[in-house]
Amino acid sequence: MSRREFLTSTGTMAAAYPAMLALGMLREAPAHAFSLAGNGKGKHIIILGAGLAGMAAAYELLKLGYQCTILEARERSGGRVWSIRKGTTHRETDLPLQTAQFDEGLYFNAGPSRIPHHHGLTLHYCRELQVPIQVYNNINEAAYFFAEGKGPLSNKKIRVREIHNDLRGYTAELLAKAIDQHKLDTGLTTEDTQKILEYLRAEGGLDIDKLYKASDRRGYLEGPGAGDLPGKIAPAHSLADIINSGLADPDFYNVSEYVYELQMTMFQAVGGNDQIAKAFEKKVGQCIQFGCEVTGIHNQLEGVKISYKDSKGAKELVGDYCICTIPTPVLSNVDHNFSSDVSRAIDYIPYMVTGKIGMQFKRRFWEEDEHIYGGITHTNNELTQIFYPSYDYLSKKGILLGYYNFNEKARQTGNLSHQQREKLAMDKGRLIHPQYDKEFESSFSVSWHKTPYSMGGWALYNNTTRQSHYKSLLQADKRVYFAGEHTTYLNAWMAGAFESARRTVTDLHARVSEQRISYPITTNI
């Protein structure tokens, strides 16, 4: 049994993994190897979109001997995987052209900026295409919670560590009290209940009497030093104050770091995540036709006909199969002869309304003055979040994300001009960082729902649409396959693009080569 047969026969690597470990096959077959039998010689695949899904599909199809043509509406590759740097231009649906004035070497990721450690396929391609990565510091206890105009802690910069430890402490104290007073059936033995009390003391940082007191976990007013400086610990916030300033509200309190996809370790490509796209472009660039806006997709008796227009006018291209990675809000304006189910899915899958603004400052005051290195400040106002850069620590200048918001807040921000967005970011940002006025240099803002050829951040599904619209896009409509994060459970992530590309290539190649193989032949556990 060859390694390929072994791999392709095992359904998922989860099942194969122990056996492979035993067989010592992991050196030759790293966890995300992708090797299929047969080849696609003589078959022409037209791929719509030179984003990660389209380029990764072409990359794997070329390995199998297929001929590929990638039609890309933009003059660049990468799609939503887009890093903004000096000279980057952008024109939203109803706004004038914007050009980034950032310094050489500085950038921000307008699209996906984080790579979870368990997105093995993204890291696999970074390794295979030799894209250097670095830690994206998503967790930073020194960042702030900021409740504008709400409650006793209104307009105060409160370190994340203060709220984390105060809430852990008070709730641990409450539960310990309930247990001590035998008011609660824990369903545990007396001995185990004692263990829980010990755990609560450690978890909550409770004193010997199981009461919560402020400790150094929540930081110092004056740090400990040499000689007579043990440090001065700040008093804890009262539980009522925290609650009444909304800092315990689920929509505000930072549990985001508990989300599987946001747990450390996280990474980013060194120099911008568009380096991942550029690495793929190096491999498949010869197949890409830029500036080609698709206007029609029509299955024919034999093959599929793509209508598009470029600078010279309207054109047509016929191929054996098509892989369409166009986001559905864009695709719904393209003429097609898809089935009614597919047509309905394309018209009704909602996309996230979201926007970011990158702001260059001539001094990294958040590091020099406030010891904030990476991480996220959370607010209850329009900004929602301020992200501090996870690269070039201790250097002179930096670009932070002045806001990264969603839904209604993002819609309102998106309705503003670029200048008005900058003013909003400055007006709200200086409440938290008074250094803004003295250090600000320039900004660049992106509203994804107003960005041509994207028209949204990522596909949003609920349990109902997963069973209806989503499923409709999973089978090929005759000779047209659909790929992209919207055809996965990894929405908004680069890994979604990659997994969908592999799934589509697997299905298409199985059909062409008449083999019984199915995605995934690997897994990303």
Added chain:
Amino acid sequence: MSRREFLTSTGTMAAAYPAMLALGMLREAPAHAFSLAGNGKGKHIIILGAGLAGMAAAYELLKLGYQCTILEARERSGGRVWSIRKGTTHRETDLPLQTAQFDEGLYFNAGPSRIPHHHGLTLHYCRELQVPIQVYNNINEAAYFFAEGKGPLSNKKIRVREIHNDLRGYTAELLAKAIDQHKLDTGLTTEDTQKILEYLRAEGGLDIDKLYKASDRRGYLEGPGAGDLPGKIAPAHSLADIINSGLADPDFYNVSEYVYELQMTMFQAVGGNDQIAKAFEKKVGQCIQFGCEVTGIHNQLEGVKISYKDSKGAKELVGDYCICTIPTPVLSNVDHNFSSDVSRAIDYIPYMVTGKIGMQFKRRFWEEDEHIYGGITHTNNELTQIFYPSYDYLSKKGILLGYYNFNEKARQTGNLSHQQREKLAMDKGRLIHPQYDKEFESSFSVSWHKTPYSMGGWALYNNTTRQSHYKSLLQADKRVYFAGEHTTYLNAWMAGAFESARRTVTDLHARVSEQRISYPITTNI
């Protein structure tokens, strides 16, 4: 009023900071500026030890015009700030010479390996001496808890995220139940109590009925993917199983990341923390005499006399003042005429018993097979902890810390030969990582309590000794000043060495220049 007068008059930067921010002085006077009036021309300071404290003291004294001589027993600078790489040699008190066989470019920090983001002085010197830093990934939810031979979860590799979320979930459920059943006086209004319940649902990941169910927060059996792959979530561990395997025990359950000094963001110097020592050596190297073992320190009517021996024999050196950074377990074997209080402090301050082993593997299986990038696996056996490297992610080979233990476990490990320590690390390590046997190449172990010129990890104080022995070392004994982490509240940290150096230089210079200035003129909040 000049900036210097302003600075030196303000006691601590904590007080001065808002004023300085208002005065827009932070550009000219970064948070850790250190500028003193007057100069020390004609004064000769003998510094004992070329560790960070000794070299930082010399660095600042030279700026002030002092003449400095640093006597260092070893043939290298840095003291406990020591990175082990190809060719590094080490001889413990009762063991033969050990030489590191690691590949070029690979290293591990035998001493301090982490820099907290709030240790502003350490980062200040990294910036001033242009030592590049990178994130030290201290938090990794993908690392393991491993309970050897204990309870229902015995000898299972359990991801940190599983235990974190199960314990948060079960305790949140218990407290929610107590509150719902009105069995608990929360001391809060009904409305605020409802907010707490909302918080508990978010914090614990409880369902609509406020019951804890396994969620994706604790990871997947099979990750989500494209098409029909929503992912398979593993069932939660039972609370009783977690307790009975000791995974909720304070001495095991990982609350270490709650400790102020271990909260993200953390850093390390690129290429090893000894790069910080080497950067100082570049500045003060001309003052350092290597291979000079101090045998006597004697205050005289005028000046201080240092007796030492080098390769050529016994020697003496007389200076105006001495700054002694020798760790007390070493100093207690040096002849001196200190006061009885100082003498007692030197003889009775205990130091941490601790050891590490660096192990080179020819494949980063923890990354390739298990998606572990940096972070710490916690065990209940002799290993205590396994640290995964926070540099060269995705590269071929790597060095992990096979154990980093303390106290009795470290004493037992320290009693073994280097070969026996390697065998212990292999025997216990393969229980967690079966790949050890196939991939292991070489190891290098250090027991600090058996390392000449250190004889311990760091000074250990309790409330009593802080009032007695500690205080005795804070004033100069006539013309001899004491510096090093043991003269600070930053024990075990490089910042302790730096803060103590600044404190000592401040005191000594105040005396020489007859100025009223006191440490800190800056702060490390």
